Amino acid sequence: MKRRGFNKMLLGAGLALPAMSLFRDGVAYAQGAAGGLTAIINPEPPVLVLPINQQIPTGTIGGKIYESLLSYDFELKPQPQLAESWEISEDGLTYTFHLAKKAKWHDGKPFTSADVVFSCNVMLKEVHPRARGVFDRCESITAPDDHTVVFKLKAPFGPFLLAFETSSAPMAPKHIYEGTDYRKNPANDTPIGTGPFKLKEWSRGSHIHLVANEDYYLEGQPVLTEIFYKVVPDGASRSVAMETGEAQLSQFADIEPFDVPRLAAMPNLKMTTKGYEFFSPVLWYELNLRKKPFDDLRFRKAARLLLDPKFIVDKINFGLGKPATxxxxxxxxxxxxxxxxxxxxxxxxxxxxxxxxxxxDANGVRTTIKFLVVPFGEFWTRLAEYFRQAMKQGGIEVVLETTDPGGFAQRVSNWEFDTTSNMLYQNGDPALGVARSYISSNIRKGVMFTNTEGYSNKEVDELFDRAAVLTSDKERAELYSKVQKILVDDLPVLWMTEQQFPTIHDARLENAIDTAIGVNGTFGRARWAS
Structure with a gap:
């Protein structure tokens, strides 16, 4: 398929006929005026327990159920969440958090400092891709009383306050998980958090129903009575649901890029790209460097020269985003x-x-590789198809492999792939969201969003390590400049684009996007205009 043909395929998809409604299934979905919200989710999350899984759909729904100590405004300044206030010692080594005294878990048990110590010092270090790199920097994490937690660092760590975003450090209930196999705990089917919404029902393949937490510790929140997350696998059906008002919110890549301008122009809808500032996602093609020919820099450079990030921005993203460098x-x-x-x-x-x-060979093929397609919708399928067509120009045959979200995470985290694509969050600072993908100490089999490509470079490790502990932004910038140059020359992954996502919502919906994590926030203040 030539690029002209690829463009025709995309345009053809944009002219798809309206899909039959998937909402007429006998469920009384929320319709806004009644105080509830119906949102689209795609794909269906494999699990809702945010401490265990940080994939996009889990983060979106889990952000209503789980919380961390802090939230962040659009300028990434920390705001109170489960921590009402905090102090930092003059030497930058001691962080003291004062917790909300009225916070409770959804099963009625009080949320205390013991839960914070367990989450940060025990559970998250084992199951979370980023937490170990942060909390291993602590000499101690202690609880002098039920509502105070003290983190003492071994050395200064400038971005430490940015480490308490909900998906980065979701608090887990100690009384539920202590001493158990975290991933196999029966409670994973009924997640228990402290957030403004709790799980009422999960009808697999259909919808996830959250209801207001009547015991939520912040007065007047939540305003919404319930949230339905409707699983809608078909892209055309998602667009129709937003157009007709059957759904009142879509996020991330729910709406195919070619449909975004049309929906954004409708008077009953609004579109924003705000709320992704903390994440600032970078999309790339990932190669398993443990395998041939990907271990050869010449092959990686050849693959990169066959690709055009601007084509992805213009023809697949329809202008949302920009080429990454x-x-x-x-x-x-x-x-x-x-x-x-x-x-x-x-x-x-x-x-x-x-x-x-x-x-x-006689068919013009030099080698055959496999590409594991991200199972999160048509955007990712087109991204895989573009990779296949681009590689063909160099005589590289690409065989596309498909799986479900759980299988995808399992295969990538266990290094059972040749090539794939991914999109990782920057999380406010390179020490939090960037280093994890390239430092050799974070090559952790079985843990998603780590250094799954298997890249190892001692100088890169040292530069990231030194930059993390410096307090001067000028000195940090010098080290990060060096590490960027090395990585771009080494090509451990093939960076393509800096992604922008459209959040499309009913024009009457207010205060849903009020932090730097946008749709992954609590929605505690979200409401319908009167």
Missing amino acids: GPIASTTKFYDPNVTIYKTDVAAANALLDEMGLKK
Whole structure:
């Protein structure tokens, strides 16, 4: 398929006929005026327990059920959540948090400092891809009383206050998980958090029904009485649901990019790209460096030269986002544009493959690789198809493999793939959201969103480690500039785009997007305009 043909395929998808409603299934979904909200979710999350799984749909729904100590405004300044206030010692080594005294778990048990110590010092270190890298920096995590937690660091760590975003450090109930196999705990079917909403029903393949937590510790919250997350696998049906008002909220890649301008122009709907500032996601193609030919830098460079990030922005994202130049997004601190810039060059790519000795057979194929497609909707399918077509220009045959969300996470985290695509959050600081994908100490089999490609470079490890503990932004910037240049030359992954996501919602819905994590926030203040 030529690019012209690929464009026709995308345009054809945009002209799909309206799909039959998937909401006429006998369920009384919320319709706004009654105080509830019906939102789209795609795909269906494999689990709702946010401490165990941080995939996009889990984070969106789990952010209503679970909380952390802090939230963040659009400028990434920390705001109270389960911690009402906090102090930092002058030497930057001691952080003292004072917890909300009225907070309770959904089963009625009080939330205390013991839950924070257990979550940060025990459970999250084992099951969370980022928590160990943060909380291993602590010399101690102690609870002098039921509502105070003291974190003493071994050395200063500038972005420590950014580590308490809900998906980064979701609090887990000690009385439920202590001493158990966290991933097999029976309570995982009925998640228990402290958030403003709690699970009432999960009808697999249909919907997830959250209801207001009557014992929520923040007065006047939540305003909404319930939230239905309707599972809608078909892209055309998602667009129709928003257009007709059957659903009142979509997020991330729920709406296919070619449909975004049309829906955003409708008077009954609003569209915003705010609420993703904390995440600033970077999309890339990932290669398993443990396998041949991906362990050869010449192959990785050839693959990169066959790709065109601007094509992804223009033809797959329909203008949402911009080409990425490396591991750090331009929307975050310490971005350096002065790195090697790769331009599409098919002839140069083929020369590198020739140099490797990968000869073409009678069908023009040098080698065959497999691509594990992200099972999160049509956008990811098109991204995989574009990769397949781009690689064909170099005589690289790509076989697409499909799986479900749980299977995808299992295969990638266990390194059972050749190539795939991914999109990782920056999480406010390179020490939190970037380093984890490249430092060799975070090559952790079985844990998603770690260094799953298997990249190891001692100098990169040292630069990330030194930059994390410095308190001067100028000194940190110098180190992060060096590490960006090294990584872009090494190509451990093939960075493509800095993603922008549209959140489309009923024009009457207010206060849903009020923090830097947007739709992943609590929705405690979300309400319908009177």
